[in-house]
Amino acid sequence: MTDQWWKRAVVYQIYPRSFADSNGDGIGDLRGIIGRLDYLADLGVDVVWLSPVYPSPMDDNGYDISDYQAIDPAFGTLADFDELVAGLHERRIRLVMDLVVNHTSDEHPWFEESRSGRDSAKRDWYWWRPEPNNWASFFSGSAWEYDAGSREHYLHLFSRKQPDLNWENPEVREAVYTMMRWWLDRGVDGFRMDVINFISKVVDLPDGVMRPGERYGDGTPYVFSGPRIHEFLHEMHEAVFAGHDGSLLVVGEMPGVTVKEAGLFTDPDREEVDMVFQFAHMSVDQGATKWERIPFSLPKLKGSLGQWQEGLGETGWNSLYWNNHDQPRVVSRFGDDDEFRVRSAKMLGTVLHLHRGTPYIYQGEELGMTNMDFSGIDDFRDIESLNHYSAATAAGHSPVHVLDALRHMSRDNARTPMQWDGTRHAGFTAGEPWIPVNPNHTEINAAAQEHDAGSVLAHYRRLVALRHDEPVVAHGDFTMLLAQHPHIYAFVRRLGDVRLLVLGNFSSDPQPVDVPDASSWANADIVLSNVDPVDGEGLELRPWEARVYKLDLEST
Ligand code: NOJ
Numbered sequence: 001m002t003d004q005w006w007k008r009a010v011v012y013q014i015y016p017r018s019f020a021d022s023n024g025d026g027i028g029d030l031r032g033i034i035g036r037l038d039y040l041a042d043l044g045v046d047v048v049w050l051s052p053v054y055p056s057p058m059d060d061n062g063y064d065i066s067d068y069q070a071i072d073p074a075f076g077t078l079a080d081f082d083e084l085v086a087g088l089h090e091r092r093i094r095l096v097m098d099l100v101v102n103h104t105s106d107e108h109p110w111f112e113e114s115r116s117g118r119d120s121a122k123r124d125w126y127w128w129r130p131e132p133n134n135w136a137s138f139f140s141g142s143a144w145e146y147d148a149g150s151r152e153h154y155l156h157l158f159s160r161k162q163p164d165l166n167w168e169n170p171e172v173r174e175a176v177y178t179m180m181r182w183w184l185d186r187g188v189d190g191f192r193m194d195v196i197n198f199i200s201k202v203v204d205l206p207d208g209v210m211r212p213g214e215r216y217g218d219g220t221p222y223v224f225s226g227p228r229i230h231e232f233l234h235e236m237h238e239a240v241f242a243g244h245d246g247s248l249l250v251v252g253e254m255p256g257v258t259v260k261e262a263g264l265f266t267d268p269d270r271e272e273v274d275m276v277f278q279f280a281h282m283s284v285d286q287g288a289t290k291w292e293r294i295p296f297s298l299p300k301l302k303g304s305l306g307q308w309q310e311g312l313g314e315t316g317w318n319s320l321y322w323n324n325h326d327q328p329r330v331v332s333r334f335g336d337d338d339e340f341r342v343r344s345a346k347m348l349g350t351v352l353h354l355h356r357g358t359p360y361i362y363q364g365e366e367l368g369m370t371n372m373d374f375s376g377i378d379d380f381r382d383i384e385s386l387n388h389y390s391a392a393t394a395a396g397h398s399p400v401h402v403l404d405a406l407r408h409m410s411r412d413n414a415r416t417p418m419q420w421d422g423t424r425h426a427g428f429t430a431g432e433p434w435i436p437v438n439p440n441h442t443e444i445n446a447a448a449q450e451h452d453a454g455s456v457l458a459h460y461r462r463l464v465a466l467r468h469d470e471p472v473v474a475h476g477d478f479t480m481l482l483a484q485h486p487h488i489y490a491f492v493r494r495l496g497d498v499r500l501l502v503l504g505n506f507s508s509d510p511q512p513v514d515v516p517d518a519s520s521w522a523n524a525d526i527v528l529s530n531v532d533p534v535d536g537e538g539l540e541l542r543p544w545e546a547r548v549y550k551l552d553l554e555s556t
Contacts, residue, residue, distance in 0.1 A: 006249050006274060007317070008474040009046035010353075010464045011096070011360045015325040016053050016075055017061055018417045019363055021429035028417070028428070030076035030084050036420075039446065041091040043366060043457075044464035047249055048088060049096040049192045051325055053081070057107050059161040060139075060383055061415075063098075063194060064105040068179045085187045094189035096249050101176045102198045103162040110175075111163050115147050115154070125172050126163050127155035127205070134207045135219030140387040142216055155205070157198060157223065159383055167199040167232055177239040184240070190249035193273070196233070197254040197265075200226035211288070224256035230264060233272040242271070251319055253277040259311030266316035275319040275358060280304045282327060285334075291388065291405040296334060298506050299484050306480040309356055309491075313477060318357030322348060323365045328413040332371035336508060340544045341368055341444075346459040346530035347546035351489050351504040353463040354548060356478045361460065363418050367446055368456035371413040372438045377403065381435045385410040421447035462528055466548075470527070472498045487511050488541065497553040500527070505541040513539040524549040 020032030030053065040048065052062035053075040062072070071081050088095050104111055114122040132144030132153045137160075144153040145160040155164045165172050180191065201223050208217030233252070241248055252265060252273040265272050281304040285296045312318050322330035331337045335344030345368030353359045374380060377389055377399075385406050392402045407413075412435060419441040420427030426441035438444075449455035467473045476493035487507040493500040501521050505511050515521065522538050528548040541547070 004246060004268075004274070004317075006047070006358050008467060009249070009358055010044070010467060011047040011049055011249070011358060012040060012043065012045040013049045013051065013324055013360055013362045015051045015363060015415060017051075017434065018415050018428070020418060020420070021431065021433075024429060024431035025074070026429050026431040026434045027074050029074065030071070030080040034080070034084050034087055037087045037091060037093075040088075040093060043361075043461055044468070045093060045361065047094045047096055047189070049251075049360070050098060052098045052100060057105055057161060059105070059159050063100050064103070064107075064159065064162045065100050066105040066107040067109075069182055082186070089187070094249065095187075096190040096192050096251070097183055097188050098194060099180065099191040099196075100194040101165060102195045103156065103158060103164045106161045106163055110165075114163075115150055118150055118152065120150075124169050125166055127166050127201075128152045129155070129205070133205050133219070134210065134217035135205075136208075136214070136216030139384050140391040143219060157195075157219075159387075164201075165199070167201075167228075168203060173232065173235065174239075177236060180236075180240045184244070184248070189247065190251075193250070193252045195255060196252040196273075197225045197229055197257055197261075197276075198223050200228040200232055202226055220256055225254070225258075225261050230270070230272060233265065234270065237271040237273075248274075250274045251277060255279050259308055262308075263312060263316045266312065268315075275317045277319050277321065277324075278308065280308070286409075290409050291392070291402075293405065293408055298486055298489065301334070302480060302483055302489060305355065306483060309478040309480070313356070318355070319360060320352050320355050320357040321360040321362070322352055323362035323414060324360070325362070325414050326411050327362075328409055328411075329369055329371045330365065331368050332413070333408075334506070336544060337370040340508060341370065342454075342456055343530050344544040345456045347504045347506075347544045349456070349460055349463055350528060350530065350546040350548065351502065353467065354473060354491075354493065354500065354502040356476065356493070359463075359467070362414065364414075366457050366460035367419060367444055367449060369416075369419060369444060370438065370440060371407070372416045372436070374403075374407055374410070374412070374436075377406075379436055380406060380410060380412050382411045382415065385412060419445040421445050459530060466528055470498075470500075470550075471495055472500055476500065481515050482513075488513055490515055499551045499553070501549040501551075502546075503539070503541060503549075504546045505544055508543045510543065511541050513541055515539065520551065521549050524551045526550075 016028050019028040020036050021028050022031035053071050054065045055067040055070050055072045056062045056064050071078055085095050114126045135143040137143040139159050146153050156162050208219040210217045250273045254276045257278050262276050265276050284300045287294050330348050331345040335348050389402055393399050416438045417428035417433050422442045422445050425433050426437045449457035472493050472495035476495035479492045481490040482488050488511055489504040491502050527550045530546045
């Protein structure tokens with residue numbers, strides 16, 4: 001089946017807190033988004049994925065939900081939400097909600113009832129144990145918290161304000177499905193499901209392996225894609241998505257997922273999810289943890305992405321991303337955010353969007369926004385970063401080194417406000433922003449790029465249009481070339497008589513490129529590039545250059 005609409009779609013992720021503030025309280029909101037809908041329409045995207053806007057104590061910026069069927073007052077009202085959906089639909093853009101159901105907030109009424117006593121009717125909606133196991137939380141420290149009132153410990157894989165729901169309990173599952181149907185009835189077009197492969201756990205919660213020097217064990221083998229995960233997702237599909245006739249987009253965020261498992265999750269015949277977010281390519285520059293940086297290796301990146309292209313080539317589907325609200329900015333990570341910022345941002349976009357799969361653009365990526373030069377720990381807001389700083393410095397690591405790691409990898413790099421223009425606070429807010437604005441907004445901003453054909457923004461518009469216009473981009477097969485080349489990313493896409501050759505130079509030096517059929521390619525049309533073509537250059541690429549060649553065998 002090649003006709004699922006989302007294969008030709010480009011998704012744009014909005015992190016509402018940092019997108020646009022309409023009321024001057026320093027926090028982005030729904031009316032702020034409503035004011036920017038034409039920007040999204042001009043970019044040409046087909047879907048908006050909205051990070052959580054539900055009521056929340058904001059321990060993890062909304063990924064800790066205390067009411068699944070309302071809007072947090074900081075973001076607006078349900079009426080604003082309905083207006084947003086209508087405004088998007090008028091522009092033929094779908095809306096995908098973030099669904100965070102591995103855990104709730106500890107302030108959700110379900111958890112409040114659960115913790116009220118050991119004989120509470122909802123006790124079994126969460127994971128309570130007389131003694132904790134040795135698992136580490138993803139946000140530093142133990143994954144267990146003692147509740148003095150009911151004298152047991154509860155499991156929280158993330159912060160202690162994010163208790164894990166017990167999906168073994170059918171009442172939990174039914175409550176979640178009912179809530180999901182409520183949003184679909186309200187007009188939303190699908191879900192991005194937060195850490196959804198964590199919902200089935202090995203129920204006796206065995207201790208995990210302890211790495212040398214660590215205080216807590218690794219519970220992930222008992223959490224990632226556990227024993228009943230396929231059953232739960234298929235059940236959800238039947239209970240919620242069936243009957244929507246393929247009009248929805250369902251993407252599961254799945255840390256630790258393997259290619260083989262993803263092939264099962266995304267096999268349309270199995271009716272689980274449409275695509276997954278996998279993480280393998282996000283760790284190519286990391287050591288044992290995300291805070292340990294190792295040198296970037298292009299062959300490693302190609303090896304990783306290539307394996308996914310191949311593994312999901314026949315059955316299943318990839319989602320394609322460099323950035324989201326959890327990752328540092330790609331131009332600072334795999335590109336050159338200095339001299340070649342514009343060119344390398346375009347090159348990275350080109351390489352990503354030309355893969356087989358559905359591309360995701362994270363707000364500001366289309367402007368070439370960079371990491372932030374945080375001046376000290378006081379500039380950070382993210383619970384993961386702050387907890388890591390406390391735990392690592394308490395364990396004796398030097399604050400200078402810990403801060404250096406945070407500057408490179410902190411999620412706050414992605415969360416500095418969207419840079420709309422060069423004015424104070426980048427046009428994001430008339431008040432004081434909840435997190436500092438990147439000072440480089442005077443140079444890097446949407447207003448400056450809006451009418452500049454050479455801008456990163458204009459290039460992203462072309463990338464979106466190319467996917468819409470050229471069926472080979474959505475449906476063609478994928479063959480990696482030059483897998484071991486240290487600087488060149490090269491691949492071919494093929495559909496019927498049409499071939500595309502995609503080339504990207506991941507270096508600040510010119511690189512000659514030697515691919516099969518080089519002479520036919522050198523004479524082919526260039527359908528997209530990030531540097532003005534110069535006659536007679538053959539296939540030599542200039543620093544950070546990207547080119548997409550097209551051959552139509554029928555017309556030659
Ligand atoms: C993944 C989300 O993307 C991240 O922002 C969040 O902290 C965790 N899941 C917990 O919900």
